[in-house]
Amino acid sequence: MNGPRHLIDILDLTPAEIDGLIARACDIIAHPADYAHLCAGKKLATLFFEPSTRTRLSFEAAMYELGGHVIGFSDAANSSSSKGESVSDTVRVVACYADIIAMRHFKEGAPMVAAMKSPVPIINAGDGGHNHPTQTLTDLLTIWREKGRLDRLTVGFCGDLKFGRTVHSLISALSRYPDIRFVLISPEELKVPSYIKDVLKQKNLEYVQTTDLEAVMPELDILYMTRVQRERFFNEEEYLRLKNSYILTPDKLRTAKRDLSILHPLPRVNEIAVTVADDPRACYFRQALNGKFIRMALILKLLEVE
Amino acid sequence: MTIDSIKNGIVIDHIPAGRSLEIYHYLKLDRVDCSVAILKNVVSEKLGRKDIIKLDEVLDLNYDVLGYLAPDCTVNIIRDGETVEKRHLQLPDRLVGVIACKNPRCITTIEQGLTHIFKLTDRANGIYRCIYCESKA
Numbered sequence: 213m214n215g216p217r218h219l220i221d222i223l224d225l226t227p228a229e230i231d232g233l234i235a236r237a238c239d240i241i242a243h244p245a246d247y248a249h250l251c252a253g254k255k256l257a258t259l260f261f262e263p264s265t266r267t268r269l270s271f272e273a274a275m276y277e278l279g280g281h282v283i284g285f286s287d288a289a290n291s292s293s294s295k296g297e298s299v300s301d302t303v304r305v306v307a308c309y310a311d312i313i314a315m316r317h318f319k320e321g322a323p324m325v326a327a328m329k330s331p332v333p334i335i336n337a338g339d340g341g342h343n344h345p346t347q348t349l350t351d352l353l354t355i356w357r358e359k360g361r362l363d364r365l366t367v368g369f370c371g372d373l374k375f376g377r378t379v380h381s382l383i384s385a386l387s388r389y390p391d392i393r394f395v396l397i398s399p400e401e402l403k404v405p406s407y408i409k410d411v412l413k414q415k416n417l418e419y420v421q422t423t424d425l426e427a428v429m430p431e432l433d434i435l436y437m438t439r440v441q442r443e444r445f446f447n448e449e450e451y452l453r454l455k456n457s458y459i460l461t462p463d464k465l466r467t468a469k470r471d472l473s474i475l476h477p478l479p480r481v482n483e484i485a486v487t488v489a490d491d492p493r494a495c496y497f498r499q500a501l502n503g504k505f506i507r508m509a510l511i512l513k514l515l516e517v518e
Numbered sequence: 519m520t521i522d523s524i525k526n527g528i529v530i531d532h533i534p535a536g537r538s539l540e541i542y543h544y545l546k547l548d549r550v551d552c553s554v555a556i557l558k559n560v561v562s563e564k565l566g567r568k569d570i571i572k573l574d575e576v577l578d579l580n581y582d583v584l585g586y587l588a589p590d591c592t593v594n595i596i597r598d599g600e601t602v603e604k605r606h607l608q609l610p611d612r613l614v615g616v617i618a619c620k621n622p623r624c625i626t627t628i629e630q631g632l633t634h635i636f637k638l639t640d641r642a643n644g645i646y647r648c649i650y651c652e653s654k655a
Contacts, residue, residue: 298630321625321650325632340623342651407652410640 217514218327218334222345222385229513230385233349234356236509237502244277247508250517251280257310258284259302260337261293262318266478266500267337267346271314274507283310288318300329307332312515314346333514341375347477348381349510350503355434357502358473358495362386366431368395370458371438371483374402378477379438383408387415394419395428399457401450402440425458430467435460437476439483461485468493475499527552528579529594530571535559537588538569544583544616552577582610586617589644611638613646613655621653 219225225233240247256275260268263286272282285291292302299317303326306313313330315323316337323336338344356362367386369379373396383404386392394412396404396419403421412419422428429435440455442448459482460474476484476496488494512518533541538556541547547554552575562568576595584591585607595603613636619626626634626648636646636655646655 299625300629300632317625318623319625319628320621320623320652321648322629324650325625325629339625340651342623406654407639407647410645 216331216333217516218323218330218336219345219510219514220324220327220334220336221343222348222381224345227388230349230352233506233509233513234353236512237353237505238357240505240508247278247512249279250512251275251278251515254278254280254312254515255310256280256282256284256511257306257313258282258286258337259291259306259313259315259317260284260286261288261291261322262316262338263287264316264338266503267316267344268314270500270503271335271337271346271507273504274511277504278508278511280311280511284314299325302326303330303334312511335510335514338377341377343381344377344477345381346503346507346510347378348385349506350499351378351382351436351475351477352385353502353506354475354495354499355473357498359433363389364391365433366393366395367434367436368397368425368428368432369404369436369438370397370425370460372402372440372454373398373404373438375441376438379404379436380408382436384411387411387417392417395432396421397423397425397428397458399423399454401454402457425460426464426467429464430469432468432472435468435472435474437474437480437484439476439479439481456482459483459485460488462487462491465491465493523599524572524574524596525599526576527572527574527596528576529573529596530584530588531568531592531594532562532565533569533571533588533591534565535567535569538571541571541584541587544587545579547571547573550575550577580616581605581607582613583616585610586613586646609638609641609644612636617646617655619648619651619653619655621648621651624648624651624653626650 258268258271275282299322307330312333314335314337317339320340320342322339327334373379442451472493474494555572557570559567589609593605594601615633618634626632635649639645639647
């Protein structure tokens with residue numbers, strides 16, 4: 213007998229499966245009442261060993277809108293891990309009470325360890341600076357809804373490309389679609405890790421690395437902004453030196469395409485000026501809403517609810 | 519300098535010069551009861567200088583470890599004074615419990631009883647990555 217299906221890395225899903233999730237999410241948006249009771253009697257456990265607002269709330273909202281229930285914790289201090297319990301033991305226990313688990317953990321690879329032991333589906337809701345596949349699904353749904361396609365795009369990633377897990381996952385996912393050109397914009401210290409560049413090289417995909425956002429702005433169809441995250445640095449001085457590397461302002465957008473889509477996984481701090489939100493090209497609040505719909509589609513898929 | 523030829527045992531040949539003690543350590547040869555000879559800086563036509571390890575018993579060696587540390591070495595199995603098998607090693611696809619992940623953010627740093635596992639992601643350049651966090655070995 214096969215074990216449960218998990219989502220640890222975006223590449224666990226085939227492009228056809230991702231297309232299916234996007235189609236399901238679009239159907240949920242069009243016909244929400246049809247989905248309101250599909251998970252009645254089911255429980256989602258949200259195990260958040262690291263603080264999160266939107267990811268956790270969007271998972272919870274997704275399960276409630278499917279008619280299911282939610283249990284869990286939102287801080288490692290309130291969990292048995294603070295007593296030294298292993299991830300393996302925690303998921304074995306929680307699986308006794310829940311039908312599906314969404315886990316965020318500060319250690320990279322923790323959801324994979326959970327999946328190795330769990331009898332119920334595990335969804336990686338972010339593991340350190342490593343992967344964040346449901347944010348990637350959110351990003352893909354957003355690009356699909358804004359552009360009507362997931363191919364033939366020049367996609368700029370800007371900011372912290374070293375620790376930004378959303379960047380790593382989205383690059384991996386987009387690398388499977390044809391005619392995607394990557395523009396990687398970051399300070400020298402926050403360039404994408406070598407394993408991501410290895411993937412691009414192996415697939416012979418076009419990418420450029422630059423430190424100059426304004427120089428490449430006119431080329432971009434998508435601009436994916438990221439926050440320099442304080443929690444990823446061991447050294448506060450280095451964080452303070454790099455946190456203001458790129459700030460997107462209306463002035464910098466003057467040379468951008470009229471149909472540019474600006475994405476950001478949120479929360480933003482100061483890397484996008486507040487006034488940019490009034491620009492119709494700013495998609496990040498629509499993106500946050502999309503996160504709920506795609507997570508609804510994912511929960512249905514992993515629970516095998518038709 | 520000469521070492522007596524062995525009647526039954528294993529000769530690990532073509533070890534890059536200077537790596538024999540590391541191999542001795544990783545193969546846990548300090549724990550075996552048989553005789554172990556380590557020859558360092560032996561003149562070699564192929565390598566210039568090489569190391570050799572000789573064991574006077576046919577033991578069950580961890581060839582994954584050997585393949586990782588010295589992928590071009592040769593293992594000769596000797597029985598009754600004759601070479602009955604010659605193995606040419608290569609990089610193993612996976613390394614299980616051999617090396618530890620150095621990424622301080624990796625789950626292996628805190629999870630009790632979790633085996634460190636690496637997979638070969640780039641054979642041409644000999645690159646291994648942790649299966650949990652994908653950091654390079």
